[in-house]
Amino acid sequence: MSSSAKWLNKVKWDEYGLVPVIAQEVGTNDVLMFAWMNRDALEKTIASGEAVYWSRSRKKLWHKGEESGHTQKVHEVRLDCDEDVVLLKVEQVGQIACHTGRHSCFFQKFAGDANDGDWQTVEPVLKNPDTIYK
Amino acid sequence: MSSSAKWLNKVKWDEYGLVPVIAQEVGTNDVLMFAWMNRDALEKTIASGEAVYWSRSRKKLWHKGEESGHTQKVHEVRLDCDEDVVLLKVEQVGQIACHTGRHSCFFQKFAGDANDGDWQTVEPVLKNPDTIYK
Numbered sequence: 001m002s003s004s005a006k007w008l009n010k011v012k013w014d015e016y017g018l019v020p021v022i023a024q025e026v027g028t029n030d031v032l033m034f035a036w037m038n039r040d041a042l043e044k045t046i047a048s049g050e051a052v053y054w055s056r057s058r059k060k061l062w063h064k065g066e067e068s069g070h071t072q073k074v075h076e077v078r079l080d081c082d083e084d085v086v087l088l089k090v091e092q093v094g095q096i097a098c099h100t101g102r103h104s105c106f107f108q109k110f111a112g113d114a115n116d117g118d119w120q121t122v123e124p125v126l127k128n129p130d131t132i133y134k
Numbered sequence: 135m136s137s138s139a140k141w142l143n144k145v146k147w148d149e150y151g152l153v154p155v156i157a158q159e160v161g162t163n164d165v166l167m168f169a170w171m172n173r174d175a176l177e178k179t180i181a182s183g184e185a186v187y188w189s190r191s192r193k194k195l196w197h198k199g200e201e202s203g204h205t206q207k208v209h210e211v212r213l214d215c216d217e218d219v220v221l222l223k224v225e226q227v228g229q230i231a232c233h234t235g236r237h238s239c240f241f242q243k244f245a246g247d248a249n250d251g252d253w254q255t256v257e258p259v260l261k262n263p264d265t266i267y268k
Contacts, residue, residue, distance in 0.1 A: 007244065007251045022156055022165055029163030031156055034219040047248040077244040079253050081232050085168040087240045098215050106221045110141065110211040114181040117141045119213050 008039055012084040018054060021086045023097065026075045032097035033105040035064075037086060042077075049074050051088055068132045070094040094127075101125040101132060142173055146218040152188060155220045157231065160209045166231035167239040169198075171220060176211075183208050185222055202266045204228040228261075235259040235266060 011019055018036045025032050035053040037045065041061055044052040051072035055062040065071030076089035098105040107123035145153055152170045159166055169187040171179065175195055178186040185206035189196040199205030210223035232239040241257035 005248065005251070007246070007253060010253055020154055020168060022168065024165055029165075031158055031163075031165065031221055034154060034156065034214060043248055046244065046251065078240040079242040079244070080168060080239040081234050081236075081241065082239075083242075083253075085239075087165055100215050102215075105214040105216075105219075106212040107215065108213040108217075110180065110213070112141070114139065114177055117139070117180065119141060119144055119217075 005043065008043060010083055011039075011042065011079065011086070012082065013039065014084070018056075019084060019086055021053065021088060023051060023072060023088045023090050023092075025097075026089045026091050030104055031106055032072075032090070032092055032103070035062075042086065045074060045088070046077065051090060065093060068094070068096070068099075070096050070132070072097070096126055096132070099129060099133075101127045101129045139177065142177060144217055145173075145176065145213065145220070146216065147173065148218070152190075153218060153220055155187065155222060157185060157206060157222045157224050157226075159231075160223050160225050164238055165240055166206075166224070166226055166237070169196075176220065179208060179222070180211065185224060199227060202228070202230070202233075204230050204266070206231070230260055230266070233263060233267075235261045235263045 017038050021035050021037050023032045038054040041052045041054045051064045053062045071093045072090035074088055074090055078087040102123050108119040109122045110117055111120050151172050155169050155171050157166045172188040175186045175188045185198045187196045205227045206224035208222055208224050212221040236257050242253040243256045244251055245254050
């Protein structure tokens with residue numbers, strides 16, 4: 001494994017050395033979450049077959065599911081036309097991608113109009129986060 | 135329409151006043167593209183029912199499809215758990231979201247392993263871009 005791999009050089013890393021990543025569920029095609037990767041994270045994701053992100057808040061590599069057990073098995077990795085966004089097609093272990101215990105992080109839906117709208121929670125909590133993160 | 139709308143304040147805009155946006159096709163659930171919005175773009179998207187992004191390269195609002203005709207009719211707008219990523223569920227007019235003339239921008243698929251891999255084009259061009267952008 002070499003961090004000088006040519007395929008890693010094709011990715012246009014931003015000014016922080018990161019690339020945005022969309023995780024999509026194989027089968028349902030649900031968008032599960034959005035995160036970031038640096039070069040090391042993308043390389044480890046490909047090498048291990050499990051999603052490894054860069055946590056911008058903790059400033060370290062984040063093997064998704066390392067605490068919760070809700071890892072993501074990577075079936076496919078895609079790159080967009082501008083080569084600056086990655087799409088992962090994953091199998092979501094435990095069916096829970098969100099730290100709130102929901103299937104997807106995108107559980108707030110806009111309702112109303114531009115003058116008088118709001119975000120409403122439309123997806124159920126599948127598992128209490130207190131029992132996920134012990 | 136007021137840019138002080140409460141629902142706009144709930145979005146956590148980044149240091150550039152932007153939020154990442156994923157556009158997903160209604161029905162197929164295909165991820166079509168990734169772009170950015172500022173406050174004005176999100177408000178115009180909700181108000182008009184068509185996707186309006188912020189072009190970081192051109193530094194101006196970008197009504198998707200304004201040149202190509204490939205607009206996106208917005209069926210749903212979602213916000214993630216951290217309130218810093220937006221997901222649009224759209225009907226893609228012309229079935230072409232990508233400026234290369236493809237259905238989706240995510241047409242390059244990783245093949246191989248971490249040592250010896252590469253990105254391969256796996257989706258067809260549906261329409262020659264020269265005939266899209268006259």
